[in-house]
Amino acid sequence: MEYVVREEWTKHYADGKGFRQLGDRERALLAEHTPVPDGGGRALDVGCGTGGLSLYLASLGYEVDAVDFADSALDHARQDDPDAARVRWICMDIERDDPVDLCEDGYDLIVLRLVVPFFTDRTRILHGLGQRLRPGGALVVITPTAEATPEERRGIALDDDEITLIAGSWKTYEREDADGLAFLILREP
Ligand SMILES: C[S@@+](CC[C@H](N)C(=O)[O-])C[C@H]1O[C@@H](n2cnc3c(N)ncnc32)[C@H](O)[C@@H]1O
Numbered sequence: 001m002e003y004v005v006r007e008e009w010t011k012h013y014a015d016g017k018g019f020r021q022l023g024d025r026e027r028a029l030l031a032e033h034t035p036v037p038d039g040g041g042r043a044l045d046v047g048c049g050t051g052g053l054s055l056y057l058a059s060l061g062y063e064v065d066a067v068d069f070a071d072s073a074l075d076h077a078r079q080d081d082p083d084a085a086r087v088r089w090i091c092m093d094i095e096r097d098d099p100v101d102l103c104e105d106g107y108d109l110i111v112l113r114l115v116v117p118f119f120t121d122r123t124r125i126l127h128g129l130g131q132r133l134r135p136g137g138a139l140v141v142i143t144p145t146a147e148a149t150p151e152e153r154r155g156i157a158l159d160d161d162e163i164t165l166i167a168g169s170w171k172t173y174e175r176e177d178a179d180g181l182a183f184l185i186l187r188e189p
Contacts (some may be wrong), residue, residue: 005118006069006093013050013072019114022052025178026113026142033174033185034109034138036061041108046094046129047115051077051087057109058086065103069093095125106134113142116166117156126166130189141166141184148180158182 041062045054048066050073058064064087068074074089081087090101110129119125130139146159158166163182167173171188 009068009070010072013070013076018050022056022113023179023181026053026181026183027056029176029178029183030057030111030140031060033176034140037108037136042103042105042134043109043111044102044107044129044132046110046112047118048077048089049073049114051080051089053111053113054087054089055081057111062086062109064088065090065101065107067092067094067102069097095119095121102132106132106137108134108137110137110139111142112140114144114156116141116143117158122162122166123169127169127189130170130186133187133189137187139170139186139189141182141186142178143182143184144180145182 043057043062043064045057045064045066048054048068051066054064054066054077066077066087067090069092071091074091077089092099092101110133116122116126126139133139144157146154146157149157163175163184167184167186169189170186172186174185176183176185
């Protein structure tokens with residue numbers, strides 16, 4: 001089953017399709033809540049798709065690792081990043097593959113945009129990513145909410161109970177609205 005899903009994502013990008021573009025409000029919230037630490041920082045964009053968010057984080061000054069399991073998405077991303085200056089594009093399944101390509105020194109920022117609802121085991125994945133945060137670091141989840149999503153597309157969203165479950169294992173939790181998307185900032189797993 002997992003390979004069918006991965007193939008569907010791969011076909012989506014190979015057909016030239018994308019997703020909701022990164023919005024101005026999301027950009028502003030990232031710059032406000034998770035600025036690059038003094039002396040530089042490293043970010044991880046999980047489920048990066050065609051890489052708009054990764055390139056934005058790089059423009060803020062982060063060194064970025066961008067992970068997706070759809071190689072067609074990463075092909076698009078590399079075309080938009082000809083210099084490959086600050087982003088390492090990594091093809092991997094964050095739920096199943098050996099994380100050997102991730103940075104051993106950890107991350108100041110880990111972002112998951114429009115991807116958490118698709119994980120089969122959210123708690124395990126978010127816990128594991130939390131262990132990769134450097135002291136003072138933040139994990140940001142950007143997601144559609146069930147209340148603002150038509151029933152037939154419920155699978156792309158999280159409801160309040162699911163958000164509460166995710167937030168419950170973190171010492172610090174803030175929630176903002178980004179033009180109808182929930183923007184969750186989690187610190188200290
Ligand atoms: C709705 S798209 C969002 C893409 C991007 N974050 C954005 O905001 O445009 C979800 C992405 O997550 C990727 N994805 C889903 N499950 C994944 C997994 N287990 N490992 C790596 N990437 C995954 C898909 O290939 C797809 O590119």
